[in-house]
Amino acid sequence: MNNETKMSAEDFFGELEPDNREKVPARKGRTRGKKSMKGLFAEVKVKMVMRIYGVTKARALEIIAGRADEKRELKRASDEASTAGKGNQDSIFMSAEEFFGA
Numbered sequence: 001m002n003n004e005t006k007m008s009a010e011d012f013f014g015e016l017e018p019d020n021r022e023k024v025p026a027r028k029g030r031t032r033g034k035k036s037m038k039g040l041f042a043e044v045k046v047k048m049v050m051r052i053y054g055v056t057k058a059r060a061l062e063i064i065a066g067r068a069d070e071k072r073e074l075k076r077a078s079d080e081a082s083t084a085g086k087g088n089q090d091s092i093f094m095s096a097e098e099f100f101g102a
Contacts, residue, residue, distance in 0.1 A: 046064065
């Protein structure tokens with residue numbers, strides 16, 4: 001055998017160790033930022049309403065906004081009822097003795 005015909009593994013396969021140069025992405029352009037969980041939830045909610053009701057994205061956003069308004073109104077009404085009832089707490093509650101007539 002001749003030493004001139006022998007090749008090293010590096011020559012045959014190329015460089016064995018990874019190149020430490022900065023890797024260039026296969027796609028060039030703007031990278032997308034990671035979406036927040038709140039934004040992802042809102043997007044999924046819109047898509048779900050679109051599929052359930054069979055409506056466009058604009059109509060789905062209107063439905064979601066309408067439901068949010070209804071929820072806020074109910075919360076406000078319940079808060080008002082609870083604050084109005086706090087003034088008469090003595091008349092609402094009675095002792096067990098009064099209830100059972102002991």
